[in-house]
Amino acid sequence: MSSKNLVCLLALFILLLEPSFEQIKEAIQSNKLDDDCCNLFGIQWLTLSTNPCKCYWVGTQLDWFEAYNNCASGDYDGGFELLITLISIDSAFENQKIRMSSNTTSASCTQVFIGLTKKGNDWTWVNGENLTYTNWRSGYPDNNILNGCALLNLSDGKWTNVPCIGLSTCYACETIL
Ligand SMILES: *[C@@H]1O[C@H](CO)[C@@H](O)[C@H](O)[C@H]1NC(C)=O
Ligand SMILES: *[C@@H]1O[C@H](CO)[C@@H](O)[C@H](O)[C@H]1NC(C)=O
Numbered sequence: 001m002s003s004k005n006l007v008c009l010l011a012l013f014i015l016l017l018e019p020s021f022e023q024i025k026e027a028i029q030s031n032k033l034d035d036d037c038c039n040l041f042g043i044q045w046l047t048l049s050t051n052p053c054k055c056y057w058v059g060t061q062l063d064w065f066e067a068y069n070n071c072a073s074g075d076y077d078g079g080f081e082l083l084i085t086l087i088s089i090d091s092a093f094e095n096q097k098i099r100m101s102s103n104t105t106s107a108s109c110t111q112v113f114i115g116l117t118k119k120g121n122d123w124t125w126v127n128g129e130n131l132t133y134t135n136w137r138s139g140y141p142d143n144n145i146l147n148g149c150a151l152l153n154l155s156d157g158k159w160t161n162v163p164c165i166g167l168s169t170c171y172a173c174e175t176i177l
């Protein structure tokens with residue numbers, strides 16, 4: 001292979017690895033990506049929903065507050081910034097999809113923190129979405145004022161409320177394209 005061809009190949013490689021935001025939008029809008037609308041980000045992103053295209057990934061061993069901060073600092077390094085937050089769940093379908101994360105990521109997680117936290121008397125999603133779906137375990141959320149953050153049990157999909165600080169486990173971050 002000539003060195004010129006090699007340079008072209010490398011350039012193509014870099015282009016493929018780092019699609020521009022416009023390329024991603026275009027691909028999504030042209031509907032070519034269907035259920036794989038998050039694949040352009042690389043292996044760690046999973047598709048939660050396609051309309052809108054919600055992408056998520058699962059990380060390990062942080063407490064809720066650390067996870068909250070870690071999601072926000074995980075901006076995609078492809079020349080543009082994305083708003084990334086702890087995940088919000090809007091339907092039983094999404095809840096089910098996240099449950100499958102235990103075997104679609106390399107992390108072996110039994111529970112994941114989600115972006116639901118208690119503000120005053122109300123449970124609210126950290127990304128500002130309205131709370132339209134919940135899947136609390138019977139008896140939850142309990143009224144313990146210290147249990148201000150929500151955790152999803154991957155084995156049955158039920159949510160419990162637990163302390164936001166000091167309990168480390170897996171967590172899921174999301175972005176919407
Ligand atoms: C993932 O794990 C669940 C529960 O353990 C199991 O029912 C399901 O078949 C697994 N899915 C895959 C793709 O391995
Ligand atoms: C949330 O609900 C309120 C009241 O129903 C509504 O006005 C608002 O547009 C909703 N916000 C979003 C982001 O859907």
Ligand SMILES: *[C@@H]1O[C@H](CO)[C@@H](O)[C@H](O)[C@H]1NC(C)=O
Binds near residue numbers: 153154155156
């Ligand atoms: C998760 O749910 C399963 C099934 O209900 C239960 O056996 C297990 O104890 C739960 N895990 C935790 C940590 O609560």
